[in-house]
Amino acid sequence: MxxxxxxxxxxxxxxxxxxxxxxxxxxxxxxxxxxxxxxxxxxxxxxxxxxxxxxxxxxxxxxxxxxxxxxxxxxxxxxxxxxxxxxxxxxxxxxxxxxxxxxxxxxxxxxxxxxxxxxxxxxxxxxxxxxxxxxxxxxxxxxxxxxxxxxxxxxxxxxxxxxxxxxxxxxxxxxxxxxxxxxxxxxxxxxxxxxxxxxxxxxxxxxxxxxxxxxxxxxxxxxxxxxxxxxxxxxxxxxxxxxxxxxxxxxxxxxxxxxxxxxxxxxxxxxxxxxxxxxxxxxxxxxxxxxxxxxxxxxxxxxxxxxxxxxxxxxxxxxxxxxYFDGTEVDEEGVTCILIPVHFYDAQHFILIVLNLEEQKILVYDSLPGHVDQEIVKLTKDLGDQLPVYLRAIDYFNQKQDSQIVDYLENKESIEFMTEAAPVVPVQGGSNGDCGVWVCIHMERVIFGWDEIPNIGDPKKAAEDYRVRMAKTFFRARFDTQEPPPKEKAKVGN
Structure with a gap:
């Protein structure tokens, strides 16, 4: 050659x-x-x-x-x-x-x-x-x-x-x-x-x-x-x-x-x-x-x-x-909020709570307001009692010596959070049980700083569109492989 x-x-x-x-x-x-x-x-x-x-x-x-x-x-x-x-x-x-x-x-x-x-x-x-x-x-x-x-x-x-x-x-x-x-x-x-x-x-x-x-x-x-x-x-x-x-x-x-x-x-x-x-x-x-x-x-x-x-x-x-490649990496050094999806088993309902440690505030994203209000009160109280123990266990206060909140929280046995309903949370619609979908929507909203939610005026359609988007994402992630799947051989009848 x-x-x-x-x-x-x-x-x-x-x-x-x-x-x-x-x-x-x-x-x-x-x-x-x-x-x-x-x-x-x-x-x-x-x-x-x-x-x-x-x-x-x-x-x-x-x-x-x-x-x-x-x-x-x-x-x-x-x-x-x-x-x-x-x-x-x-x-x-x-x-x-x-x-x-x-x-x-x-x-x-x-x-x-x-x-x-x-x-x-x-x-x-x-x-x-x-x-x-x-x-x-x-x-x-x-x-x-x-x-x-x-x-x-x-x-x-x-x-x-x-x-x-x-x-x-x-x-x-x-x-x-x-x-x-x-x-x-x-x-x-x-x-x-x-x-x-x-x-x-x-x-x-x-x-x-x-x-x-x-x-x-x-x-x-x-x-x-x-x-x-x-x-x-x-x-x-x-x-x-x-x-x-x-x-x-x-x-x-x-x-x-x-x-x-x-x-x-x-x-x-x-x-x-x-x-x-x-x-x-x-x-x-x-x-x-x-x-x-x-x-x-x-x-x-x-x-x-x-x-x-x-x-x-x-x-x-x-x-x-x-x-990192997709631009969705979160810099842990700059974390100010913790996103916690919560499932209430007896009520069969999902909500999202966003905990801001520096402001000692919890925002509640609930697509079915009034359904689990008492459970949310108990949850925030439990978080306030357990969080200082967890932070000491992971040596948080020593690692965050420059943080203004350390001096205030380091010696506290409990944290009293101010709890508020998050703004602009649509009430879920339809009979599909969309609370879990709305938790995912609100997580993306908080992480990426969305100014508005697509189809905010039609919660049912917004949830349906998001389900389709998630399905496509999972499908591509699972089946986007190098080797194409083997073709099924045709069956020949008698």
Whole structure:
């Protein structure tokens, strides 16, 4: 097969070093491996396919294209997406959603590392520095090479198993994923973040690593294209290995001669790919792999986008990330209200109460006013008695030291809430028992700050329309899978 017209031949070097991970695993004790598996990076300890396959990446980068026209309804636009084109006029997408499914790393709006480490991080020495580098000057830098030497060569003092895990995570993120070199200085924030495993696991690593990868995929080749000559090379950083895995995922119907999946339900996907052959692939081989679009049937085409499997749909990192992607994520640091749907069993009735802790007020959204008034009085009294106990149990007052309400509520045994009926709450109509539907409507109304409710003048129609909307949402979420359902074979009569 001749080389593709317009193809620029050049040697690509990718800086991420995935072989660091199996090397670290081999150097760890059994207990250190166990502790590492307890972190959000735990699954990566089983990584076996570490090759970057830069030839495949280089061939794909040259196919970057524009977003297809007329697909917005089926494929909502992502603020950070890159499309790649094939003949005949077919395009596939690499975006944050694909990256998330491949890596299993969570996305969130709370990306500032300062939210996850002590406020004094800038003036105090990270504890892990004192423990693991006690002979270094206080203001001297810690580099990736320093961490590698300690983990691989050992020290003349005992390094705890937890500290080995902490340093291993820094090395994997910076060296394996980000492609940073040995002389790179490790951020002081990283040294603080690994101190608390709970905070480390909660941090949105998807944003951090994607932000280092997206601009490289988007512009890495094109920014250097005019300077490239035959035989010349270029280098890219960022987690480009994940981009390579995305190519395999998109092409998995036809790329089996190059690599194959060992478990179609494995999570995260990046860990379940294996090279099918150890043979060296040429430029022509890579172009042939990507040119299957020329004459292949539709059921062999690459996947335009990636969609979650049933297993992935239940993973917290995916559910949380979807809230970020869809713009429905709530910043817990800024939470002022708590939404509580309540079901009164004897009355067979749902209401919504919105508790505002700072104002010590409860708003009641009741689509059938007067039906459970006495029960609501008792409920608000019980909440006032139980809430201080709960807030102390979750260490709320210590975490919210800057909140004006802490001084007032911290020593109270009970909170007396002022209870009011929420404004503009239509009375439910019809015989369908719409109280639960109206709870959902009012929850969206509060969360997204709706100025008005659709069809407010016709509560029955408003509830019916919302039922249809919910049904469509659930249907799409359940059946929007990559593999089409098998067609039922026609039965042939006698």
């Amino acid at each position: 001749s080389q593709e017209q317009g193809y620029v031949e050049a040697k690509l070097t990718l800086k991420n070093m995935l072989n660091v991970i199996p090397q670290l695993k081999a150097s760890m004790t059994e207990n250190q491996q166990k502790n590492f598996r307890g972190t959000c990076f735990g699954p990566w300890l089983d990584l076996s396919y570490t090759g970057n396959d830069p030839g495949l990446v280089h061939a794909m980068l040259q196919r970057k294209s524009e977003r297809p026209i007329g697909i917005d309804e089926k494929y909502p636009a992502d603020d950070e997406e890159i499309w790649f084109s094939f003949r005949p006029n077919f395009k596939i997408r690499f975006s944050r959603r694909e990256f998330c499914l491949i890596t299993g790393f969570k996305f969130s709006r709370r990306t500032d590392m300062a939210h996850y480490i002590p406020r004094s991080y800038d003036v105090e020495t990270p504890p892990i520095r004192r423990r693991c580098f006690p002979n270094r000057k206080v203001n001297s830098n810690i580099t990736i090479t320093d961490i590698q030497k300690l983990l691989y060569d050992g020290a003349d003092f005992v390094v705890s198993d937890d500290d080995v895990v902490r340093l291993a995570i820094i090395l994997i993120v910076e060296r394996a994923f980000m492609g940073k070199q040995g002389i790179h200085v490790v951020s002081k924030k990283y040294l603080w973040l690994v101190e608390d495993f709970a905070k480390l696991n909660d941090y949105p690593w998807g944003n951090r690593i994607w932000d280092a990868t997206y601009p490289v995929v988007k512009d890495g080749f094109q920014a250097r294209e005019s300077q490239l000559e035959v035989g010349k090379g270029y280098t890219l950083v960022g987690f480009m290995w994940s981009f390579k895995i995305w190519i395999l995922e998109a092409y998995r119907r036809t790329i089996k001669s190059f690599a194959h999946k060992t478990d179609k339900n494995g999570v995260p996907r990046a860990l379940f790919w294996k090279r099918s052959s150890a043979e060296t692939f040429s430029v022509t081989d890579y172009l042939h792999l990507l040119n299957v679009m020329d004459d292949c049937p539709k059921n062999k085409r690459p996947f335009r986008t990636l969609h979650p499997t049933d297993v992935e749909s239940g993973c917290q990192w995916w559910l949380k990330s979807c809230q």
